[in-house]
Amino acid sequence: MLSTGTRVLVRQPSRTGILLLRAKGQARSPRCAGQWLRGSVLLVALVLLVTGSGCRRAEESPAVVYLFEPGQLVALDPRDGHAVWRAAVPLDYSCAVSPSPDGRWVALVSERLVLVPTSQPEKMLVVDPPPGWFFTSCNLPYGTFVSTITVLSWVQQKVLFAMLRKNLPYPDEWAVAAYDVETRSWRPWMRQVPGYCPLLGSPVAHFAATCAVLPSGIRNGLRLAQASGGLLAIDPTSGVLLDQLPIPRAELAARGLRNDEPIVTAATDDRSVVLLLRNALLVVLDRDGTFRQAVAVDRELGLAGRAYGIALRLVPKDRVAWVVVQETGASDRPILALVDLRDQSVVRVVDLPGFVRDVDFLPDGTVVLNRSVETAAEQSTGAPTWTVVRRDLRRGDERVLATLTDDGYCCWIGPLAPEARAASGR
Numbered sequence: 001m002l003s004t005g006t007r008v009l010v011r012q013p014s015r016t017g018i019l020l021l022r023a024k025g026q027a028r029s030p031r032c033a034g035q036w037l038r039g040s041v042l043l044v045a046l047v048l049l050v051t052g053s054g055c056r057r058a059e060e061s062p063a064v065v066y067l068f069e070p071g072q073l074v075a076l077d078p079r080d081g082h083a084v085w086r087a088a089v090p091l092d093y094s095c096a097v098s099p100s101p102d103g104r105w106v107a108l109v110s111e112r113l114v115l116v117p118t119s120q121p122e123k124m125l126v127v128d129p130p131p132g133w134f135f136t137s138c139n140l141p142y143g144t145f146v147s148t149i150t151v152l153s154w155v156q157q158k159v160l161f162a163m164l165r166k167n168l169p170y171p172d173e174w175a176v177a178a179y180d181v182e183t184r185s186w187r188p189w190m191r192q193v194p195g196y197c198p199l200l201g202s203p204v205a206h207f208a209a210t211c212a213v214l215p216s217g218i219r220n221g222l223r224l225a226q227a228s229g230g231l232l233a234i235d236p237t238s239g240v241l242l243d244q245l246p247i248p249r250a251e252l253a254a255r256g257l258r259n260d261e262p263i264v265t266a267a268t269d270d271r272s273v274v275l276l277l278r279n280a281l282l283v284v285l286d287r288d289g290t291f292r293q294a295v296a297v298d299r300e301l302g303l304a305g306r307a308y309g310i311a312l313r314l315v316p317k318d319r320v321a322w323v324v325v326q327e328t329g330a331s332d333r334p335i336l337a338l339v340d341l342r343d344q345s346v347v348r349v350v351d352l353p354g355f356v357r358d359v360d361f362l363p364d365g366t367v368v369l370n371r372s373v374e375t376a377a378e379q380s381t382g383a384p385t386w387t388v389v390r391r392d393l394r395r396g397d398e399r400v401l402a403t404l405t406d407d408g409y410c411c412w413i414g415p416l417a418p419e420a421r422a423a424s425g426r
Contacts, residue, residue, distance in 0.1 A: 064421075066106065066412040067388075067402060068094045073108060073116065075416050077426060081401050084424040085416055087121035089114055093407060095136060098152040098160070098201070103415030105181055107152050107160050109135050115160070115181055118420035130177060130186050133164040153199040153208050158182045159236045161208055163199055164190075176209060178236050189239030196262065197232065204266040205273065205287070207231035207245060212262035231266060231275075245273065248283065248291040257281060257294055264309050269316035274341075280307040280325040282339060295339055300346040303327050303335075310334065313361040322367075324352070324359050334359065336367060336393075350393060358411055367391050386410070 064075040064084065070092045075085040089108065097108045099118075106116045113127040113135060129135055136151045151163040158181045166173050172195040178187040196212035213229035230246035252259035261277040268274070272292065275283040282295040298307035303325075311324040319341045326334050338348035352359070355372040369389045388402040388410050404410060 063414055064416045065388075065401075065410065066097050066099065066414065067404065067408065067410045068097055068108065068412075069405060069408040073097065073106065075118075076402065082426070084426050085118060085121075085420050087116050087118075087124070089116065089124070090126065094409060096150040096152045096201075097409075097412040098150065098154055099412070099414030099416070100154045100157055100160075100181075101415070102157050103417040103420070105158070105160075106414075107154075109152055109162065111135060113162060113179070115179075118417045119423075125181070125184065127179060129162075129164055130190065133166050133175065133177070133190075136163050136165055150199055150201045153202060155203055155208050155234075155236045159187075161199055161234070161236070165195070176234060176239075178239070187237070187239075191234055191239040191241070193232075200231075200266065204231065205268050206233045206243065207266070208234055210263040210266070213247060213249065213260040229260075229262065231263065231273075245285070245289050247275070247277070248285065248289075251291040252281070252283070252294060255294060257296060265312045267312055267314035267321070269314060271316075274312065274314050274321060276309040276312040276323060278309055280309045280323070282309075282312075282321065282323060284341060293341070293344060295341075295344045297323050297325055297337055297339060297346065298327075300339070300344075301325070301335060301337060301349065307335075311359050311361070320347070322361060334369075352391075358409070360411055360413055367393060 064078060067074045067076065071088060071090075073087045073089050073094075074083050076082065077084045087106075091108060091110050091112065091114060093110050094108045095110055097106065099106045104118055106118060108114050108116075111134075113129070115125040115127060117123055153161045155161050155178070160179045160181070162177055162179060164175050164177055174193050174195040174197065176191040176193060176197075176199070178189070179185075180187055193209065194211065197209050199209050200207070209232040211229050211232060229249070230244055232241060233243035234240070235242050247259060247263065249259040258277075258279050258281065261279040261281065263275050264278050266273060266275050268287070271287065273285045273287060273289075275285070277283065280297040282297055284292040284294070286292060297309070301307070306328045307325045308328065309323065310326050311322075313322040315321065321339045321341060323337050323339055324334060325337065334352040336350040336352055337346045338350075339345070340347045350367075352367070352369060359367060359369050361367055367390075369391065372386060386404040386406065386408060387400055388404070389398050390401050391398045402410065
């Protein structure tokens with residue numbers, strides 16, 4: 001059973017619209033100047049009105065936290081943790097939950113793809129894969145847990161990328177396909193990729209997939225440009241490879257850093273793209289792919305054992321990045337590090353207690369964990385409890401937000417359509 005607490009995580013990158021007023025032409029007469037001034041005042045007032053309305057809409061319909069328990073999908077209000085939306089879904093487990101950018105659809109998949117319209121969840125779509133292909137059924141290409149890599153990704157408001165497979169266990173064949181919820185059909189293309197090219201949970205810039213660096217023998221056999229590793233941009237209309245942002249292997253090798261690890265997640269701002277590799281290496285590139293710097297987070301932390309990169313949140317204004325790594329060995333502890341990108345140093349370290357199944361961030365620096373907590377009662381029954389915990393990184397206090405069964409999963413963060421939220425009366 002799902003029980004919820006008070007407040008929950010929101011992961012919704014803020015986007016701010018900017019209006020630039022430009023005056024062009026020669027000098028105006030006083031009369032024309034007065035008309036121009038009055039028009040400018042009206043324009044500014046209109047901008048303020050629209051901006052204010054946008055802020056109010058954002059306050060009325062913030063992002064929600066999606067939780068999955070067998071047979072049900074629940075969205076929690078980020079202000080108090082109450083369930084504001086739920087749907088009965090025909091799945092006993094789910095590999096991924098992905099809300100569309102406008103929050104009007106939620107997709108989830110295991111052996112079947114289910115698309116739920118948030119305003120009318122009873123009218124969901126149960127979608128079969130294209131002939132000869134299967135959904136990944138939670139068998140991701142990598143053996144290690146990576147929370148931000150997934151098998152579903154919305155690339156447009158009504159177009160969903162899905163990772164498909166066939167001929168398992170050998171030879172592996174993988175492909176990206178696009179489902180259009182407006183036409184209720186798969187688009188007529190299939191982009192085959194190596195089995196080391198899963199999707200990002202949401203596109204970073206225009207890149208939707210990430211590929212590992214393959215050994216040269218395999219890479220030459222596949223004869224695929226994307227097999228060299230990096231981020232891929234795929235056209236959702238045609239399936240054509242539009243762009244590739246490769247891992248800067250030569251620059252990393254020149255610094256004595258491993259360059260054959262896959263990208264687990266990425267983030268971007270106006271100036272740069274930041275990559276987190278599976279070996280906890282943070283790589284900063286210009287938007288055009290020019291290499292800028294690399295930070296070996298495990299070295300900066302002084303870890304003796306191997307570390308895996310798990311999650312990343314970029315704070316562009318401060319030029320810092322929160323990085324979650326998992327140290328392997330006796331403790332297998334997750335560590336949260338604040339990295340200053342200006343001098344490539346770790347300026348703060350936070351130990352995250354308990355075995356973590358998922359982790360994510362709020363824009364204000366709050367971290368939310370889905371972790372295992374063993375109590376005396378749990379030990380007597382042998383059934384672990386997964387507890388969703390919110391921790392304030394500034395004050396260090398924690399709050400339990402929800403408790404899930406062993407078959408439940410959290411957290412997928414995204415929007416919920418305003419009309420669906422309004423139906424809950426909140």
